[in-house]
Amino acid sequence: MQAYVVNQPGGPEALQLTTLPEPNVKPGWTRVKVLGFCINHSEIFTREGKSPSVQFPRVLGIEVVGVVDETSAPATFTSGQRVVSIMGEMGRAYDGSYAEYVLLPNEQVYPIKTNLSIASLVATPETYYTAYGIFKSLQLKATDRVLIRAATSGVGIADLNLIKAYNPKIHVAGTTRRLV
Template structure:
C-alpha cells in the first residue's frame, strides 16, 4: 500500500510517500480501506516534533473514513462504512495518511450514508469537536455565541450547528480576506489586541475559543458576567504562560474545555450519524477547502501551516 510517512520531526518535506506492507489483522483490530482522511493542525504539531510520545517514522492522521475489509468486530460486517478518530491514531500507531489503516475496534464508528467520500471525510473530527464543545458550553436558543478561530474547520462547523439551534453568532478571523467565508451574524477581524463586539456591549453569553493560548484570557475578559468560555482548540499553541486561575478568571465566569477523544468510538457514533443525517438533509454544509492526494500531502501541510486554509483540507488516498 502507499502511505505518507513522517520520517522525522521537521518541516513538510519530512513527509514521504512510501510503499508499505498492508497491516496484518490481529485480535481486537480491524483493517479499513481508507477512502478519505481529514487533515488537522495537531498533525502539524506532531510532524514538527511537539508530541514527545511519538516515535518516528510514523504514518500520521488522527481520523479517517472508509470501508472495513477485514473485521474482527462482531458488531461490524466486512464492507461496512466506518469512521474513526483519535485514540492515539497517527501517534501510538499508524493513522489515516495511507490506503489502509489497522485500527482498534473500539475506535470504529459505523456510518449509514450516501455522501461522497471527500464530504464524509470532512466530518468526524471537525463536527464531533464542534458539537461536543457546544454541548460543553450548554449553548441554547436565543443566546449569543462568540467563536474565536471562525475560519478553522471546527469554527465553521460550530457556526453551522449554532445557527441551526437558533443561536446568534459572532466569529473572528485574523485574515480580512477570509471574512466573506464566515456564515455568522457578526464577523470580526482579530488584530491580536483586546477584542470588542459593538453589537454586544454586555459581551457574549458563551465563547468557543479555538485559538487557545493567545486569546483565552481575553475571552474570559470578554464574556458576560456569569458566562462560559470553552477552550477546544489550540491554533496558537497548547500552553497559557503563567496562568493564574484566581487572578485571571473573573468571579462567576466559568471556564471549561472539550477534547474530541471524549466522542470517539461508540460514544461518538450516534452523534456522528446525526451530523451525517443533517448534512444529507442540507442543514449543515461542510466547507472543504481542498481535496489532496498522497502525493500532495507535503504541500497540503504547508498550506495549513501558512494559515491559508479556510475550512477542511481532505486527503483522498
C-alpha cells in the same frame, strides 16, 4: 500498500511515500481501506517532532474515512461497511491514516450511513467532534447570545450549524480575519 512515512522529524519533505506490508488483523482490531483523511495541525506538530511520545518511523493521520476490509469482530462490522475513526492515539502510538490501509482498535471504529460525498465526509469527523465538544460545554438556552471567534473556520462553521440545529432562535455573531 503505499503509505507516507515520517522517518525523522522535519518539514513536509519528511513525508516519504513508501511501500509497506498491509497491516495484519489481530484480535480486537479492524483493518480499514482508507478512502480519505484530513491533515490536522496536531499532525504537523508531530511531523515536526513536537510530540515527544511519538516514536519514528511513523505513519501519521489521526482521522480516517474508509470501508472495513477485514475485522476481528464480524458480528459488529461487515466487509465494505463505511466507517470513520478519529484520534485515540491513531498516528501517534500506532500507524495512522496516511496509507492505503489502517489497523484500528474495534472500539474506535464508527459505522456511518450518509449521503455525503467522500470529499464532504472526510472534512467532517474531526471538525464536528471538536465543535460538538464546544457546543456541549455552552449549555445553551433559547435566550442566549453567542459569539463565535474564527467563525469562518471549519470548527466555527460547525459550531454555528450545531447551535442553529439545536435552536434557530439563538442569536449568533462571529469574528473573522477576512471579509467573506
